[in-house]
Amino acid sequence: MPKTIEADVAIIGGGISSAMVAERVAEDTEASIAVIEAGSRIFDFENRFNTRRRFLDYGENPYQGDHIPGHSCKNAQSRAMSVGGLAMHWGGTTPRYSPEDFRLRSLFGVGTDWPISYDDLDPFYQEAEERIGVAGEPGPPEYDPRSGGYPMDPLPTSYNLTLAKEWAEKSGIPYWRNPVSKNSRPWRGRRECIRCDTCSICPTGAKYSPDFTFRSLLEAGRITLHDRTMVRRLVPKADSDAIGTADAFHRDDPDDPVTIRARHFVLAAGYAWSSHLLLMSAGGRFPDGIANRSGTVGRFITGHRWVNAFVSVPMRLYPGVYRQDSLLSKRFQHKDDEAQPDGKYIRHDLRIWESDVGKRARLRDDHGNLLLGDAALQDWRRRIETGSLRMRGYYDVIPARESALTLEPNRKNPWGDPLPRIDFVDDPVSVELRGYTEAKIEERFRRILTAGGGAMLNITFASDYDHPGGGCRMGDDPDDSVVDAWGRAHDHENLWIAGAPTIVGSGCNNGTLTFAALSLRTASRLASEI
Amino acid sequence: MKEAESRNSRRRFLKTSGAVVAAVAAPAGAAAEAAQEGPSLSLSLDLPLLHAFAEAVLPEEIGAEGVRDALRDFVTWMNGFEPVAELPHPYLSSVEVQYGPPHPAPRWASQLQALDLLAAKRHGSGLADLPVGKRRELIAADLERHDAGEHLPRPAYAGHVAVGLLARFYSRPRAADLAYGARINAAACRDLASGAAMPAPLATTEAQN
Numbered sequence: 001m002p003k004t005i006e007a008d009v010a011i012i013g014g015g016i017s018s019a020m021v022a023e024r025v026a027e028d029t030e031a032s033i034a035v036i037e038a039g040s041r042i043f044d045f046e047n048r049f050n051t052r053r054r055f056l057d058y059g060e061n062p063y064q065g066d067h068i069p070g071h072s073c074k075n076a077q078s079r080a081m082s083v084g085g086l087a088m089h090w091g092g093t094t095p096r097y098s099p100e101d102f103r104l105r106s107l108f109g110v111g112t113d114w115p116i117s118y119d120d121l122d123p124f125y126q127e128a129e130e131r132i133g134v135a136g137e138p139g140p141p142e143y144d145p146r147s148g149g150y151p152m153d154p155l156p157t158s159y160n161l162t163l164a165k166e167w168a169e170k171s172g173i174p175y176w177r178n179p180v181s182k183n184s185r186p187w188r189g190r191r192e193c194i195r196c197d198t199c200s201i202c203p204t205g206a207k208y209s210p211d212f213t214f215r216s217l218l219e220a221g222r223i224t225l226h227d228r229t230m231v232r233r234l235v236p237k238a239d240s241d242a243i244g245t246a247d248a249f250h251r252d253d254p255d256d257p258v259t260i261r262a263r264h265f266v267l268a269a270g271y272a273w274s275s276h277l278l279l280m281s282a283g284g285r286f287p288d289g290i291a292n293r294s295g296t297v298g299r300f301i302t303g304h305r306w307v308n309a310f311v312s313v314p315m316r317l318y319p320g321v322y323r324q325d326s327l328l329s330k331r332f333q334h335k336d337d338e339a340q341p342d343g344k345y346i347r348h349d350l351r352i353w354e355s356d357v358g359k360r361a362r363l364r365d366d367h368g369n370l371l372l373g374d375a376a377l378q379d380w381r382r383r384i385e386t387g388s389l390r391m392r393g394y395y396d397v398i399p400a401r402e403s404a405l406t407l408e409p410n411r412k413n414p415w416g417d418p419l420p421r422i423d424f425v426d427d428p429v430s431v432e433l434r435g436y437t438e439a440k441i442e443e444r445f446r447r448i449l450t451a452g453g454g455a456m457l458n459i460t461f462a463s464d465y466d467h468p469g470g471g472c473r474m475g476d477d478p479d480d481s482v483v484d485a486w487g488r489a490h491d492h493e494n495l496w497i498a499g500a501p502t503i504v505g506s507g508c509n510n511g512t513l514t515f516a517a518l519s520l521r522t523a524s525r526l527a528s529e530i
Numbered sequence: 531m532k533e534a535e536s537r538n539s540r541r542r543f544l545k546t547s548g549a550v551v552a553a554v555a556a557p558a559g560a561a562a563e564a565a566q567e568g569p570s571l572s573l574s575l576d577l578p579l580l581h582a583f584a585e586a587v588l589p590e591e592i593g594a595e596g597v598r599d600a601l602r603d604f605v606t607w608m609n610g611f612e613p614v615a616e617l618p619h620p621y622l623s624s625v626e627v628q629y630g631p632p633h634p635a636p637r638w639a640s641q642l643q644a645l646d647l648l649a650a651k652r653h654g655s656g657l658a659d660l661p662v663g664k665r666r667e668l669i670a671a672d673l674e675r676h677d678a679g680e681h682l683p684r685p686a687y688a689g690h691v692a693v694g695l696l697a698r699f700y701s702r703p704r705a706a707d708l709a710y711g712a713r714i715n716a717a718a719c720r721d722l723a724s725g726a727a728m729p730a731p732l733a734t735t736e737a738q739n
Contacts, residue, residue, distance in 0.1 A: 079619035196719040320716025361700035364680040
């Protein structure tokens, strides 16, 4: 039976960006809000100690069924799709981008400046940190500027990281605690962290995940949540460019159409599925897709690559107390002669974690001898006299216009719709700099090793992009961007795009807090128009 | 719905092949459930045999009680195993949904049985009646035939029962505590402040148990 969903605001997508928009609009207005998510709701918080146990013992997915069979985006970051999105699984890492990230063209002559500055986003960073609850230790102001403090003090530094920090700072590079969305004290109804060390499946709720926001809004009667409902097409009104309806179906009754009517549509479906829906909506007056007069929908998909190393260090560490904890340095995201010593564009973060690489029990020794009985334990003890750490640097990559999400006409989901694929393509400037950048980061790792002592166990250079975004990038020029500085589509006055799709670059840090801050900024403007 | 399906698939498995483990130790839960559900295959892991096997594979320094504890844990782990379970989605990958391996117990049971037969043919007595050193020689030779590598996999992926037992034993937090001589207690939830201090040393009695 056909069904209609009517609301003042329809939010398509159910991840962290959706949660931020829904909460902010619900607070600022009395608008009716419908959240539409293709995945299922897995509101099983009460069962998470059990799912965590099975994750530890058997490696099982703690969010069983958080995907849609036959519905995937090639080269996407993850297969997961459920209410809460990837922020169900996330590690809760919440650094901000740096001020320089927003002004690459002005400062370095590469890439594209955002239409907003760090200062424009700062209050929304602050708001996002308050809403999701961030515990952090400010870094030196020149590298980590903030207009306000963190909502919560940092989690106490683990024993291993205390030693790691002393070791790393012998190089002269300052490190501080990576901020996290994990409660160092009870926060907004969620418990204090008890270091279960399985943050992808936090059994206590100390790590933020969007299901908390959605459950709270549902209990307050402020949203309706339509999960397992897949939107296939945005349909413009006949007499204007505004979006009139969205065509959808419920996965349990795919033959029965669901029509969504709203005054405002917010696309908060992440960097992959937002572009996918816009391209899928091509037709009539919009032959290249909705919001795509510029031809940039799905383009400028961005992200950062990384260099990762495991190192042996001359101190006894005890891995296993809190592996999720890490140190951060933004020293080389700054613009100065030490960060860019050769005048070339290079920017990256530095992170350090405890590790047990090279320090685990094993079955054979270095000579290939089997280790049965006491021999395995003796071999293990011999190797743990020294510790190991993981070092990593995310470096900025400028995306080419051809770094894009496209539809694959021959690969379709079970309902006959073409599925997307992403091809990451570097801008020529990043192609040219890649080798230099990776060598420079390795050199900086070795500088730390030389100063603190230790040896490189292995080093790898990533080929993928992490923390991707883009596809609907923001800009002032409607010919070269999809949305304006507030996330409103240039081509459709009542269509808003929130979070990851709108970013211009991925900088050198995890992106989720920035996606949340951008979503709140979009929501603030949307709310002012309701 | 999902959980019900999951339980049913576990029941189905145990009914057809899984009482493998139930016959060993019958701890609670799935094993007892399976035992009530009817006939099983004859691939039962023989507890005395498994015990004799474990004595030759696990560290001697954990003592008899340590071996019993490791075996209880191993059997409990097998009883709780869900064949072909849904796995976490790999990060930075859009590959299809990943599923785990089938239940390893039938394979491991047949390996144990074969080792016992081999012991009888080579030495005139079953594995359990051989001195620990002889058992270890037989097991090591079998591992070489199985091309066991340097690293211990996740237990369910172990091709050989010895690797499975060792992988499970060394994945437990108490094994790391034993190696480090400290109460790290990995994977335990704990109060925030406690992680800031160096883990306390293990008492001698803890180390032995």
